[in-house]
Amino acid sequence: MRTFRVLSRSFAIRARSKLPKSWRGTNPRQPYRSSRGLKIMCCATRWQTSPGSLSKGGPDMDGHGPLADDLPLATPSEAAAETWDAIIVGAGPGGSAAAIELARRGRKVILIDREDFPRDKSCGDGITRSGISQLKRLGILSALTDQQEVEGVRVHMRNRGHRDFRYEGENDYGLVVPRLILDDCLLRQARAEGAAFMPKCRADDLVTDESGTVTGVSARMQDGTTVVLTGYMVIAADGAASRLAKAAGLRETPEQGYGTALRGYVDGCGDTPPLLEIMLPLTDVTDRYLLPSYGWAFPTGKGTANVGVGLFCRAFDTNVRTLFDQFLDVLRKDYPEYSGIQLSGTTLGAPLRFDFAPERAANSGLLLVGDAAGLISPFTGEGISFALESGALAAQTTDRCLRTGAGPWVAADDYALLLGDRFAGYFTLGNRASRRYEFIWRVLDDTFESEKPVHNMLRRAVLVPEGTGNDVESAMLDDVSPLVRVPEMPLGDDLRDVGARLNRIVRTDWPFLTRMSFAGKRADMVAFRPSLLLLLTSYLGDVEAKRRRAAATALELAYLGFLAQSGIRGIEVAAVTADATANWGDKLGILTGDYLLAKAHEVGARDCPDLVPEILSAMASACEGRVSELRTAWQPDLTVEMRIAQMRQCMAAFFRLPCELGAMLAEKNDLLNALCDYGENLGLAYLLTEDELALDRPSGSTPFASDLSSGLFSVPFLKAAQGQKGGAAARAFISHRDPARFLAEISQTTRHIKRQQLPEKYRDQAIEALSFLPQGGVAKSLSALAGYAVSRQVPKRRVL
Ligand SMILES: Cc1cc2nc3c(=O)[nH]c(=O)nc-3n(C[C@H](O)[C@H](O)[C@H](O)COP(=O)(O)OP(=O)(O)OC[C@H]3O[C@@H](n4cnc5c(N)ncnc54)[C@H](O)[C@@H]3O)c2cc1C
The missing domain is CATH 1.10.600.10 (Farnesyl Diphosphate Synthase)
Incomplete structure (x- = not known):
């Protein structure tokens, strides 16, 4: 696997060459004036990450932090002085996809994240075929050529063998890309396309006008200073715990719309196939009751894998961490190629939100994207491709409404309709099916x-x-x-x-x-x-x-x-x-x-x-x-x-x-x-x-x-x-x-x-x-x- 260091360098070179001319300068610490008049400070050390922030078992960091680069970062005072076409909160796949699409269309867009990048994220790292086509469209697939390819999915039914579901098309494949790498690639592409970025900036609340239309966000920098960003559209891509969706009253998630998942990286794997392996069914501690859950082992490279468990229903009296430990034991006991696995680094868990409903995906001036909109598959726990796609749809809607002079409420309606048309049936069915009937497992x-x-x-x-x-x-x-x-x-x-x-x-x-x-x-x-x-x-x-x-x-x-x-x-x-x-x-x-x-x-x-x-x-x-x-x-x-x-x-x-x-x-x-x-x-x-x-x-x-x-x-x-x-x-x-x-x-x-x-x-x-x-x-x-x-x-x- 290519090291992160090399990846960062090649990407930074490519990214620089794509910067708007006026942003490319000689002294990286000099402030530049963007083509749109925004003064932006460059910071050469922005990408250095404290070693403690990376889990040991994650992608190969080669003992170094990623390369520093000189892509310009937005500063709070300059960002606050601008009126943005779109303010995007959250630089995960959803936010970066929206930023890429908007910047490509020449829109004035700023992306903020509470974290510094690259940052790790709790995930199985599996990208299915539909995610691949999104990444291709966004132009970052070529930066991922050294990542682990997979040919489809292998489902193991305990004690009954396995079945392979291979992708059929000639150029069909999936990838396993540690999020430390994937999200960084996407963010870099967004910046290379011209999106401004402000890390360590946590959005606290929405700013609205007297009619209730969202006109911006108030945010807090890590040093405690506050900043208010204003613009035509706020795109909330701030993940499953979305603070902005809550602030807008769009998050009355029923308890059943939640699951939880936990992952860790392991080494010591034997000869594993190039497939996303899913293990079913998982049972409770007494090994008697079937749980609406699954375990996975996704190869990340030679002898290593991302393993984890997902539990689709919080109401079940089961702790996801206990389930994870049990699952590791099952892997070691029942699957010879995993008999010698050892956890490396820390485990990370997070909620799974699959309560998507189009009427709760937008308000005037605010579009929710990815996990913030509850777009995780209730069938499989997959969310990256939905985040990428909804980010692109949010961007296209924003751009179209700006172009036609339509008000932000029109954009909200259009976006909700688009999302509904694309995903509503799938999510409604999935929610009902997996919740009430443990449908997938039974079929x-x-x-x-x-x-x-x-x-x-x-x-x-x-x-x-x-x-x-x-x-x-x-x-x-x-x-x-x-x-x-x-x-x-x-x-x-x-x-x-x-x-x-x-x-x-x-x-x-x-x-x-x-x-x-x-x-x-x-x-x-x-x-x-x-x-x-x-x-x-x-x-x-x-x-x-x-x-x-x-x-x-x-x-x-x-x-x-x-x-x-x-x-x-x-x-x-x-x-x-x-x-x-x-x-x-x-x-x-x-x-x-x-x-x-x-x-x-x-x-x-x-x-x-x-x-x-x-x-x-x-x-x-x-x-x-x-x-x-x-x-x-x-x-x-x-x-x-x-x-x-x-x-x-x-x-x-x-x-x-x-x-x-x-x-x-x-x-x-x-x-x-x-x-x-x-x-x-x-x-x-x-x-x-x-x-x-x-x-x-x-x-x-x-x-x-x-x-x-x-x-x-x-x-x-x-x-x-x-x-x-x-x-x-x-x-x-x-x-x-x-x-x-x-x-x-x-x-x-x-x-x-x-x-x-x-x-x-x-x-x-x-x-x-x-x-x-x-x-x-x-x-x-x-x-x-x-x-x-x-x-x-x-x-x-x-x-x-
Ligand atoms: C254990 C686990 C395993 C999973 N495995 C898979 C898998 O194998 N394949 C798959 O497709 N999906 C998987 N998923 C789902 C997938 O991780 C998510 O669907 C995907 O990350 C959604 O992307 P997003 O951009 O919407 O949100 P996120 O990736 O969560 O990004 C949100 C960003 O917003 C930032 N943020 C949050 N709040 C604020 C704030 N107030 N202000 C500023 N920034 C903020 C965060 O720092 C983060 O960078 C898994 C999820 C879990 C929990």
């Missing part, structure tokens, strides 16, 4: 061993919901844009609009569902999914954009709702609804499905009510198909014809339905049957290909293949089972339920089955149905998609 516990796509998705969603609202990625979906040839149609705009609608709809109530695959890997990608088929077929007529987009949105919601419901543990469905001890993953799957179906109904009823009955009856029929599948589970003597009939009624319906709806939208009744035929055969070709692909996978599964482990036997399985050699293997599989062994045993038979080319038969029938369509881009595209359903080949990419 994880109940789905830990399940490979069902819906359980997988829900597990990821509750555990790593960071990235809420970002474009969703899915490794499952291919980009089929080169196959689509309708340049005269606004397909890209339509699909983007549908994706945005879907995200908006679920983000409000069930934000973790934004991780579902609404879109594709990239914003410009065209994924092979129901909305694509609906839009393409609707282009056969002249359909109003609003109507076809609403229909596509309702269809996607219904489709996802069906997938969520149909993924629950098949045969035990009855138990799930009747039995109070049922599986939490299944319960969540049912709730999710119901919610999505209700939303599908709502969207459809508003903008395309005539299509709703078709969607509902297709859903009902698909459900019947599903029930029929479940009734015949684990029956190797099911005939191939019966299995294909089930597929036709169940999943293939979601290929037929979009084509049917497209024909209805386009008012092409004469093409309705042909398009339904096309859709159904396309679906069969696609699904049978999935089943064949699953034969070559050790787990015997692909996201859309028949689920062997639930006894839903695919056509190739049935064919193999009904053959001579395969019969014995199938019987063995049914008694051992070991798909990998079964697949190995029947590999010869399956090669033969593949040669029978069943998917190709349905592909050809799909293409044949297209002969009724007029020649043109739509027919060509549908035909190419039918080819893709079997070949899974997409020619070289053509950007839409």
Whole structure:
């Protein structure tokens, strides 16, 4: 790991070069006049830190304090004489992010902190993928290249092994950066961009005018002198105990909106993985009761880690320090790579505030940012990325209102709306869920061993919901844009609009569902999914954009709702609804499905009510198909014809339905049957290909293949089972339920089955149905998609 010394030097050089010309001088102790007329004293020794203020086990300080530098600091008298565009209180991630964004826009901004920097801060130091994209935007990622990279999250369930949740994208990664380094980097960047900084300056109170609008802060320097700073906007980024939020009456935090966390640094770690390791569940001292808490071990370098515990509920009669000591014992006892760990330096604890509510995030002249606004994830305890993002939003709002001449109360309203739109659902849900139901722990516990796509998705969603609202990625979906040839149609705009609608709809109530695959890997990608088929077929007529987009949105919601419901543990469905001890993953799957179906109904009823009955009856029929599948589970003597009939009624319906709806939208009744035929055969070709692909996978599964482990036997399985050699293997599989062994045993038979080319038969029938369509881009595209359903080949990419 690069030492802090080197980091400081390189950053200081870069920072200096970015200073406004008039601030760059020859004698660092001379006062300078900034471009905005503020006289600022430079202080060459400002960054020296007393050795006692750094915990021994923290980042490598190389035995020295950080380099002194000559970036100019604001003095109280000069700062008081200025009228600022923004006064930012607190130079943590939230405050510095706001300062960077404002200074970059040429705003006159001052940042104050009660501490001298660099300063340590109680934290796990874990920065997830969404934090990385914020840091990149702020321009400090390049200064962190030597910090510990992580590839995702590993969750350990005590006594049940672990699961890895790796970031999927090519450039996705996380970091573990000691806050001593991270916060200093951010602050330096803010100053380099032109923000003034005044350390050892503690804000005591707000200054308001006669209307109650906040016009500044009164603060106290370490030597006892007071200073009053005035300006257009106060941005309070003063952390979880925010004095300014309290002064403004914005902090009536319910007791449940608090948690506590404590961390320490350890050395003596063995070979730990480059992952953020989370250990669940933690129990009380008697080791009997599950606590709404978690432990973590985040690697900070060779043999060292940041370890800690978070307790999400203060009401629990548990002391976080006792929990921490217990956790160290568990680490040493149960995890060989941590058996030799020793605490180095002091431990630090702090409150976790996750009581965010948009109406308590701003007042006229005052915007709260990060922890001050209660923006810590109630799911995971993550707060850095929320602080960075809310800081940027506060800055953008302030800048916009200054530019348009809007009053500070307008900025407060705008900011509250923006934050609400971005985070409200996520926090409301998280608060309720983690508080009342210990939701995350239960879902994880109940789905830990399940490979069902819906359980997988829900597990990821509750555990790593960071990235809420970002474009969703899915490794499952291919980009089929080169196959689509309708340049005269606004397909890209339509699909983007549908994706945005879907995200908006679920983000409000069930934000973790934004991780579902609404879109594709990239914003410009065209994924092979129901909305694509609906839009393409609707282009056969002249359909109003609003109507076809609403229909596509309702269809996607219904489709996802069906997938969520149909993924629950098949045969035990009855138990799930009747039995109070049922599986939490299944319960969540049912709730999710119901919610999505209700939303599908709502969207459809508003903008395309005539299509709703078709969607509902297709859903009902698909459900019947599903029930029929479940009734015949684990029956190797099911005939191939019966299995294909089930597929036709169940999943293939979601290929037929979009084509049917497209024909209805386009008012092409004469093409309705042909398009339904096309859709159904396309679906069969696609699904049978999935089943064949699953034969070559050790787990015997692909996201859309028949689920062997639930006894839903695919056509190739049935064919193999009904053959001579395969019969014995199938019987063995049914008694051992070991798909990998079964697949190995029947590999010869399956090669033969593949040669029978069943998917190709349905592909050809799909293409044949297209002969009724007029020649043109739509027919060509549908035909190419039918080819893709079997070949899974997409020619070289053509950007839409
Ligand atoms: C033990 C623990 C572990 C955590 N682990 C993680 C993790 O691994 N990943 C993650 O993303 N999040 C984690 N968090 C949450 C994360 O630390 C916070 O969400 C994040 O620091 C919020 O940033 P902020 O800028 O809002 O506030 P802070 O980082 O708290 O910064 C507030 C600043 O304001 C200053 N200040 C306070 N009052 C005044 C005043 N009156 N006048 C002037 N200055 C003032 C303080 O000195 C401080 O510099 C953890 C929290 C705890 C307690």
